[in-house]
Amino acid sequence: MTVLPDDGLSLAAEFPDATHEQWQRLVEGVLRKSGKEVSGEAAEDALSTKLQDGLTTRPLYTAPEPGATGATGADGFPGFAPFVRGGTAEGNAASGWDVRQRHLGTDPVRVNEAVLADLENGVTSLWLTVGQGGIPVDGLARALDGVYLDLAPVSLDPGAEFADAARAFLALCAERGIKPEDVRASLGADPLGHEARTGEALDVSAVVEPAKAAAGYPHVRALTVDALPYHEAGASAAEELGLSLATGVAYLRALTDGGLSVEAALGQLEFRYAATADQFLTICKLRAARRLWARVAEASGAPAAGAQRQHVVTSPVMMTRRDPWVNMLRTTVACMAAGVGGADSVTVLPFDHELGLPDAFARRIARNTSTILLEESHLARVIDPAGGSYYVERLTDELAHAAWSFFQTVEKAGGQAAALRSGLVADRIAATWAERSKQLAKRREPITGVSEFPLLSEKPVVREPAPAGPTGGLPRVRRDETYEALRARSDAHLAATGARPRIFLAALGPAAAHTARATFASNLFQAGGVEPVHDPVSVDPATAAEAYAASGADGIAVLCSSDALYEEQAEAVAAALRSAGATTVYLAGRPGTAESAVDAYVFAGCDAVAVLSSVLDRMGVAE
Secondary structure, eight states: OOOOOOSOOOTTTTSOOOOHHHHHHHHHHHHHHTTOOOOTHHHHHHTOEEOGGGOEEOSOOOOOOTTOSSOSSOOSOTTSTTOTTOSSTTTTTTTOOEEEEEEOOSOHHHHHHHHHHHHTTTOOEEEEEBSTTSBOGGGHHHHTTTOOTTTSOEEEEOGGGHHHHHHHHHHHHHHTTOOGGGOOEEEEEOHHHHHHHHOOOOOGGGGHHHHHHHTTOTTEEEEEEEOHHHHHTTOOHHHHHHHHHHHHHHHHHHHHHTTOOHHHHHTTEEEEEEEOSOHHHHHHHHHHHHHHHHHHHHHTTOGGGOOOOEEEEEOSTTOOSSSGGGHHHHHHHHHHHHHHTTOSEEEOOOTTGGGSSOOHHHHHHHHHHHHIIIIISOTTSSSSTTTTOHHHHHHHHHHHHHHHHHHHHHHHTTSHHHHHHHTHHHHHHHHHHHHHHHHHHTTSSOOBTTTBSOOTTOOOOOOOOOOOOOOSSSOOOOTTHHHHHHHHHHHHHHHHHSSOOEEEEEEBSOHHHHHHHHHHHHHHHHTTTOEEEOOSSOBOTTTHHHHHHHHTOOSEEEEESOHHHHHHHHHHHHHHHHHTTOSEEEEESSTTTTTTTOSEEEOTTSOHHHHHHHHHHHTTOOO
16 A cells, blocks of 8 residues: 655645636536537536526636636635624634524513523523514513523514614613613614515604614614515515615614714614525625625725624525425524524524414424534534635625615615605515516425425414514515415315315336336426326326226326337327326426327426416316
């Protein structure tokens, strides 16, 4: 055996450097084998992924050429402008991020029970809904009974009642004898966020009062720039960032007009963003947000005060009502991305968040998600661990530029309030969501457990209804909403008839020929609540009619096999199926295959929602 010398040389020193062009040629060869004749940049484009905001994820990132657009490495140091790598010098390395649990509910006694249970089991701060849809302002003291307010930070979500809630909370701290320097809280004043949620316009200058009240509390922030209303309406990452900037700038203007210095005004803001299961996009969004806000602070004359404090919440948009257990996986990835991205506080929504009030088990899993990532995975030990990655740095830069461009659009329209009232914000987000909805309908953006690998036999998870949230402003969208509507039709049919709508899978030939397309068709139809019957395993022209008649299918059959077998048997099998009562015959495969034999096609990239809606209509399943 050859023993390598310990001479300090790089292990790659003896290998010749490869070039980008050489790699592209290898890619060309692979694509050529799959039938794609492309070369050079086109070969790389074939492996690229289009993102929202006009961005593209390339299959490979390398160090940019000197002078090229985009960062060449990690930008600066934590705690120093532009704060891309973190708002504080120590980041979360000392004690991890703040684990902030959200508490809904209108009964202060029940909220208090849940609050104390969370604080005793790993939660480090609280997020309380106060006022409409939450505990009443005069119930705040009861909800926080037994909570050491000098140890457990409190974040309020008070809606229109932000002034009253701020006064009540600070009075409670004084009543309990807590020194101002020991109080840690976010009072949650956000009139523009409230307007986005409800359509109710509030006076932005009203934020000055709670800000001045909080001025004597060094660790209290009076205002929250909540980007969740835009995220929940369907905004892209760049739109979420751009609107948060426009909101923050509007508050800066109000506070400085009200007599606060720029430095003091900057210190009164906390920003709230969504974290999705797209880990790299979330990481880059948080890094870009700090860079953008640092630019605002620089332009305002206070660059050293531009560190953005971030509260990050796992995305409600990505949560599903069907197979909600999968939400645990989504929130774990989102929480990890938030931590890696440098979030100061992280809220993991319980897996049953979309079903009503979370139960104790769901809250325990939510808080333990952060605990495992911090204590067992040691995710916070390194500050900005993604920094320096060519992909992360490039995407951070591109996302920051896209967000800044949209921010400028909003500013040219008169600022955030004017953009909300003119419909600019609603129209822009609606257009973005419409495009994303097409990808969801075509399953280009898959939803595990809903549009992919659904489980029709799952038992529904039932929860106590949550208090009604604010309405009247921007819509609240969910990724699963169109599939949920289809599944609801199927559920109603099951309740009325005792069976789900059924289709028959007519698989031709051996398993090797039909398994891939039969599995594809089975998943697709189950996404709409349609039960596939695949019995027997394989049929031919002689057995198809009898098998269809025994299946209990509601007039629809799907041919599943290879192109070669379609050519041999599709016409005869389709005729046999129609003789047994099938009114519509689909084929799983490329449109145009056996065209004279079938009525329609299902294939990768087809509009699954349109297909499923049509199938349920053909079966007479009521909407």
